[in-house]
């Protein structure tokens with residue numbers, strides 16, 4: 001059917017952080033909401049582009065797809081880059097055929113802000129205040145206070161088929 005549906009979301013200011021993405025209608029659990037788009041670059045190129053960024057600047061639109069590819073949503077990115085981190089999220093990022101999609105993990109009501117767990121990986125050369133730089137103020141009782149993944153990182157859960165669910169891997173570039 002070629003019914004034109006109202007867009008599922010819109011971008012506006014968020015109380016959590018800068019801009020956010022909000023549902024404009026009810027979104028069912030499992031719905032693929034948006035693809036995380038941007039220029040696909042190598043890790044080396046991502047390092048080159050953002051090496052000079054201030055260490056306390058957490059405004060990054062990089063998403064690690066795998067060891068070969070990083071998506072830089074700062075170039076040709078779409079609204080997906082405005083989806084904020086949340087410690088008790090209503091969305092998750094899904095990797096499929098080396099592309100990243102944001103999907104609903106529960107029913108989302110109109111007006112709800114879309115969030116997924118960035119689970120930013122830790123690096124050996126992180127500054128000591130890395131958790132401060134990526135502080136989370138999502139406000140839920142279970143907020144862990146940081147967008148970084150806890151030191152002990154569970155193995156990605158592999159599923160049958162090609163769909164692999166991994167923790168979101170936004171990357172902190174210093």
Ligand SMILES: [Zn+2]
Pocket residue numbers: 086087088136137138139140142143144145146
């Ligand atoms: Zn939080």
